[in-house]
Amino acid sequence: MPSSASVLLYSSNAGTRAQVRLAAGRRPASDVLPVAFVECATLPAVLSALDTGHIDVCVLDGEAVPIGGMGVCRQIKNEVFRCPPVLLLIGRPQDAWLAAWSHADATITLPVEPVELAASLATLLRAPH
Numbered sequence: 001m002p003s004s005a006s007v008l009l010y011s012s013n014a015g016t017r018a019q020v021r022l023a024a025g026r027r028p029a030s031d032v033l034p035v036a037f038v039e040c041a042t043l044p045a046v047l048s049a050l051d052t053g054h055i056d057v058c059v060l061d062g063e064a065v066p067i068g069g070m071g072v073c074r075q076i077k078n079e080v081f082r083c084p085p086v087l088l089l090i091g092r093p094q095d096a097w098l099a100a101w102s103h104a105d106a107t108i109t110l111p112v113e114p115v116e117l118a119a120s121l122a123t124l125l126r127a128p129h
Contacts (some may be wrong), residue, residue, distance in 0.1 A: 002037040005125050006054050008084070010046050010069060011061035016089070016110070017041075020059055023114035027043045039045035043067045043075075050076060055084050062090045062099070063110060070095075070102040085124040087117075104109035 007024070011017045017039055027034045038055065040046045049055060059117070060069030062096050088104035089112065090096065099107040105127075106120045 002033065005033040005056040006038055007035045007121070008038045008040060008046065008049050008055045008058040010040045010058065010064060010072060011089075012041050012064040012066075013040055013061065014041075014111075016061050016063075018088075020117065023112045023117040024121055025118065028118035028125070032122050032125040035121070035125075043072055046072060046076070050080050050083070057084050057121065058086045059121070061087050061110075062095065064087055070098050070104075073099075073102040073104050074079050085127055087124055090110075093112040 009020055021037055024035055036048050040049055060073050062069040069088055073088055076083050077086070085105040086103070088099045088102065088107045089110050090099055090107050091110055093109055096107060106124060108116050108120055124127055
């Protein structure tokens with residue numbers, strides 16, 4: 001039994017990655033494992049981390065540059081066998097249709113709201129993989 005859940009966190013912005021880590025805390029809910037973040041700032045790093053097969057949930061920044069999280073989400077959902085669930089951070093509520101196109105499992109808007117992020121992350125961690 002693992003001692004923590006592995007959460008891939010993709011953003012080209014170190015500040016956004018810090019916001020997510022702070023909002024999630026060490027344990028987003030009392031009934032899920034503590035989280036260990038695998039931070040990635042580039043698509044190759046994301047693909048490399050997913051190749052290990054030890055990622056439980058992905059949190060992708062839709063506003064990342066040069067490759068946004070929506071495109072990354074669609075790519076990994078189509079190419080990664082047993083792709084983990086994805087929480088997509090979107091810039092505007094109007095971008096929800098793009099998140100649906102990308103096959104994201106859940107979305108929240110930026111800036112990160114801690115209660116919303118923790119609840120969404122915990123829901124994805126509880127889901128059977």
